[in-house]
Amino acid sequence: MKILVLSASNVGNKTGIVTQKAYEMLKAKHSEHDLTYLNLKDKELIFSDGRHYLDYTGDTLEVTQAVMAADVIILGTPIFQASIPGVLKNLFDLLPQNALINKTVSMIVTAGSDKHFLVAEQQLKPILAYMKANVLQNYVFVRDIDFGLDSIENDDIYFRLDTLVEDTVILGKTYQEVLQAKEAAFGF
């Protein structure tokens, strides 16, 4: 499977740290898959102007193509102003309507307030569902107090990330099997 780990923030380093950790865990245990790590902080995405995703150029095209090509996406996002960040909303807007069809998506959320789990539940999940993703229901929610200056300080986060990575890979694989069984049933 093609697995993409995506850090959808262009501010600070916390989302980058946790997604990088998830990527290292994938590399250690699941190197048989085609693994990619992308941090939107390193990319210059233009604002969506409604064109077809293949008609963009440069970093914008690279990122949209990476998302479209993936079978599995581990998506890291911060919460700003009780909302997903603009850079992630823009990425969604750059993609076609059913962009996440047949893709398994899981989430790692970093936030400054416990209450912001609501954003993952009430805002991000419905968007992923609208875009037709197969969403892993459990996610890793990481608070600012779980971090040191440039590392994760709370050991429990490692365990939760480990669980998320394993669950994502298993769900992704299972979903691919379901898809194959479904397609085989058509008889053509």
Place this chain on the structure above:
Amino acid sequence: MRANPHVLPKFDPSNGLEFGLYTLGEHVPDPHTGKQISAQERIKQMIEMAQLAEQASMDIFQLGESHQEYFVSQAHLVILAAIAQATSKIKLGTSATIVSTSDPVRVFEDAATIDLLSNGRMELAVGRASRTGLYDLLGYNREDYEELFEEKFELLLKINETERVNWSGKFRPPLKNANILARPHNDMKGLPIWRAVGNSAASAQKAGKLGVPIYQAHLGGAASVYQTRIRQFRQAATEAGFDAKELPVTTGGFFYVRENTLDAYREYYPHINEGMKRTNGYGFPKKAFAQGQDVRSIVNVGDPELVIEKLLQQHELFQHQRYVAQIDSGGVSMDNIKRTIDIIGNKILPKVKHYTRK
């Protein structure tokens, strides 16, 4: 009721539902063999397709403009001129011409010239393009997507309807008493012009408002969805004071027919899915394609009986004047194109014409 000022395509009810072929000029490998023919071979293939369609007594052959990778139809009107020479009675049209990024004067000159070359067989269907890479290529701004089209489409209609044109607008220098030649080979000295509509109800409504016929493209889903769209078009025309009965409707989409339904699906699906991955960046959902086996789906793929039943049911829903079939999408081989045309000519056309003739 207002008199319709446009040059409308004429249909003879005793000929029944018109049936034709359209191609977008895709140039992709055949997914069954991995073989990619050359651009030159692909262009010659389309000319041969038009000749075979004519021999099979089809009513029209159409080619669309595309400037993207994986297409050979950048100069679609040049190819249509070659087809005009290679055929003698089949009508010719575009599917579609992107007027937004061209000068309407040049589009008219070229199409009218093809009309003269073909003894009055030429039509235009005009659209806004589903991909917008050609805006960069040809020096236009995507921001002007809607405005560019509306202005140039209306100018094209004006040129088509008046030999001397006075016009000024935003995207082209003014025309002052301009004598625009050549004039097409008919009493009205104009071409039938359709508005090509994709997945936009607003576009269909605009066509109705202007009193121009629509060419509705379809991919998958229930045929009844397009019935709603066509009803909105006719409603908008009626509200604008036009006689909706005067305004023809064409529908067009994927078409493949084999003696056995599953063979048709097995053969055509990889062409659609792999072809669209290349040309559109994502494939066609297999489930939506498989649902074509239900008579209510718009995907016209199956054995002759199923496809005939579907076409007749669509005719009841749409009350349309023409159906055009896309039989070559995604690198279908010439042998398979020929087989499809054979089955259309021998099995589909006689039945469809028989049941729709008035």
